[in-house]
Amino acid sequence: MLRHLPPLLALLAAALLPALGASPYVLGIGITACIFTVGAASLNLIYGYAGLLSFAHLAFWGIGGYCTALGAVSLGIGFWGGLALAGLLNAALAVLVGIPALRLNRHSFVIVTLSFSLLTALVARDWVAVTGGPLGIPGLPAPELFGLSLRSPPRFYWLALAFAALSLALLRAVTTSRIGRTLKALRQNEPLAQAQGIAPTPYKLLAFAISAALCGMAGGMQVFYMQVVDPLILDFYYFQTFLVMMIVGGAGHFWAVVIAGIVMTVLPELLRATAELRMVIYGALLLFAMVAMPGGVAGALESWRDARRRATAERPDPVTAAAS
Amino acid sequence: MTQERAIDPVYAAQLTLNGLLLGLLYALIVSGLALLFGVLGIINFAHGEFLMAGAYLMAFALPVLGLAYLPSLLLAMLGVALLGCLAHALFLRRLREDEFERSILMTTGLSILLLNAVQYALTATPLLVDTQFGFDGIDLGGINITWTRIAAAAAAILALLLLWLCLTRTQLGRAMRAIAQNREAAMMVGIRPEAVARNAVILATALCGLAGAALAPIQLVQPSMGQFLIFKAFALVIIGGLGSIPGAAIAAVLLGLLESWIGGFFDAVWQEVVVFVAMMLVLLLRPDGLFGAPRMRAG
Numbered sequence: 001m002l003r004h005l006p007p008l009l010a011l012l013a014a015a016l017l018p019a020l021g022a023s024p025y026v027l028g029i030g031i032t033a034c035i036f037t038v039g040a041a042s043l044n045l046i047y048g049y050a051g052l053l054s055f056a057h058l059a060f061w062g063i064g065g066y067c068t069a070l071g072a073v074s075l076g077i078g079f080w081g082g083l084a085l086a087g088l089l090n091a092a093l094a095v096l097v098g099i100p101a102l103r104l105n106r107h108s109f110v111i112v113t114l115s116f117s118l119l120t121a122l123v124a125r126d127w128v129a130v131t132g133g134p135l136g137i138p139g140l141p142a143p144e145l146f147g148l149s150l151r152s153p154p155r156f157y158w159l160a161l162a163f164a165a166l167s168l169a170l171l172r173a174v175t176t177s178r179i180g181r182t183l184k185a186l187r188q189n190e191p192l193a194q195a196q197g198i199a200p201t202p203y204k205l206l207a208f209a210i211s212a213a214l215c216g217m218a219g220g221m222q223v224f225y226m227q228v229v230d231p232l233i234l235d236f237y238y239f240q241t242f243l244v245m246m247i248v249g250g251a252g253h254f255w256a257v258v259i260a261g262i263v264m265t266v267l268p269e270l271l272r273a274t275a276e277l278r279m280v281i282y283g284a285l286l287l288f289a290m291v292a293m294p295g296g297v298a299g300a301l302e303s304w305r306d307a308r309r310r311a312t313a314e315r316p317d318p319v320t321a322a323a324s
Numbered sequence: 325m326t327q328e329r330a331i332d333p334v335y336a337a338q339l340t341l342n343g344l345l346l347g348l349l350y351a352l353i354v355s356g357l358a359l360l361f362g363v364l365g366i367i368n369f370a371h372g373e374f375l376m377a378g379a380y381l382m383a384f385a386l387p388v389l390g391l392a393y394l395p396s397l398l399l400a401m402l403g404v405a406l407l408g409c410l411a412h413a414l415f416l417r418r419l420r421e422d423e424f425e426r427s428i429l430m431t432t433g434l435s436i437l438l439l440n441a442v443q444y445a446l447t448a449t450p451l452l453v454d455t456q457f458g459f460d461g462i463d464l465g466g467i468n469i470t471w472t473r474i475a476a477a478a479a480a481i482l483a484l485l486l487l488w489l490c491l492t493r494t495q496l497g498r499a500m501r502a503i504a505q506n507r508e509a510a511m512m513v514g515i516r517p518e519a520v521a522r523n524a525v526i527l528a529t530a531l532c533g534l535a536g537a538a539l540a541p542i543q544l545v546q547p548s549m550g551q552f553l554i555f556k557a558f559a560l561v562i563i564g565g566l567g568s569i570p571g572a573a574i575a576a577v578l579l580g581l582l583e584s585w586i587g588g589f590f591d592a593v594w595q596e597v598v599v600f601v602a603m604m605l606v607l608l609l610r611p612d613g614l615f616g617a618p619r620m621r622a623g
Contacts, residue, residue: 111367285433
């Protein structure tokens with residue numbers, strides 16, 4: 001129980017933010033941090049744990065956005081119905097894309113998932129009857145809970161926070177479960193895991209589906225925050241942001257990616273960086289991480305800790321002592 | 325309307341020539357990508373930004389050199405090759421074999437950095453590039469071709485020919501093919517992989533810079549010009565067989581023609597979709613054969 005205490009305390013502190021008189025601007029940053037952190041964490045499940053670099057998450061994010069919006073506007077199932085539909089549809093799409101894509105090697109996986117995202121962007125732009133074309137669907141209604149409108153910044157902030165808390169809890173549960181350990185085993189040594197009687201594909205598909213569902217629901221949250229969905233939701237900017245957050249935090253480290261998601265949303269705002277300058281910094285960070293610390297900040301800390309342990313443990317290792 | 329146009333031979337010839345030029349420029353981009361995959365085993369996500377850099381260098385060099393086409397083209401090509409050399413020395417050199425995901429993330433970082441730095445410094449406003457040829461062209465029985473397009477096609481054909489000669493007839497090219505075919509054996513006979521990788525990066529980025537520079541007077545120059553083109557190029561590399569330079573180049577020319585015809589006779593949407601549909605078909609019919617053996621063939 002004690003190990004759940006720090007995240008719960010952080011959640012409590014975050015929930016108290018509107019009560020402490022935070023301005024709508026600060027709450028807006030908080031909402032973005034919540035949504036983007038879920039995006040980065042969902043990418044972490046598929047790359048950090050399952051070892052698959054998926055570019056399809058841009059499509060899942062965008063499809064989730066459109067699906068939630070259409071649910072509320074056209075299908076009459078409201079925001080909640082749309083959000084649930086976004087999760088289910090994306091999970092189904094992930095399986096549909098994943099089955100052929102996983103049959104190929106990892107080179108093709110990258111290109112096929114990338115093409116899926118590009119095709120989705122084309123569909124969003126050109127299927128005018130459903131998506132509204134380049135203009136999109138403006139004027140999305142406010143999400144409601146028990147007849148209560150969640151439009152005001154504090155209320156939408158609480159909604160985003162609750163969504164992030166539940167999504168991250170689910171992802172945490174998956175990554176610490178037997179499924180998460182199996183995925184890690186598969187990433188480290190697939191033939192060995194197969195020799196233990198583990199079939200890789202169902203596990204990878206499951207991770208892909210969960211990750212796609214959560215990423216899509218995060219996209220649904222994003223469009224209701226912006227109150228409009230248009231083809232810009234499929235801009236590479238979003239995917240690149242999630243990618244940089246995950247890599248800089250440390251792929252495969254759950255809390256590191258969550259912290260990176262929050263810090264990397266808040267810090268550019270504090271520095272008053274423009275959109276281009278922020279992306280210049282993100283690009284430089286990604287390059288730096290790939291050159292100097294491929295494991296991200298968490299990976300660098302881990303290897304530094306290991307090195308220090310090795311230095312302090314002066315006792316010679318029995319194995320090497322015997323060998324020499 | 326479309327029926328009438330479909331019969332018109334002049335219109336069809338115009339489309340064919342436009343498509344051929346487009347395909348030749350695609351071929352320059354794609355052969356560089358295939359070379360990089362063959363020698364370094366990477367997919368270069370920053371290739372579109374090298375193309376964009378070539379176009380901008382062309383746009384800046386032309387007024388300085390008194391609108392002279394050829395010197396500006398060569399300068400832009402050289403500049404991009406230098407940029408590629410720098411990218412190899414700083415980043416790509418650190419990639420070891422079997423670090424495919426790291427190579428994608430690294431080149432993605434480079435792509436984000438270059439694209440947004442250009443956008444930050446020069447704004448996203450498109451540039452219209454003027455050359456010594458202006459916007460004049462020749463008239464072949466109703467078919468109108470501008471001189472900038474003819475020059476671009478000539479440069480592309482020459483560059484592709486030189487690339488083929490380099491790969492098959494020179495020691496430099498043989499070393500690249502040797503590394504691509506069997507790394508260990510190549511090292512055993514004294515080929516240094518790092519130097520060969522550097523040469524391949526310089527060659528690939530120079531081709532890409534040339535494509536960008538030749539494209540600059542034909543279409544608008546803007547920071548995002550490389551983005552969509554590069555995704556098509558990835559699909560082409562798969563269709564042609566990854567690592568196979570002639571395969572990729574032929575697929576590129578075919579796509580250029582196909583896109584031009586489809587764009588001329590059907591809805592513009594299909595023009596952009598055709599490459600991905602072709603890739604899916606190829607992957608379905610030959611899932612292993614195309615990606616399976618990362619070997620480079622030059623003829």
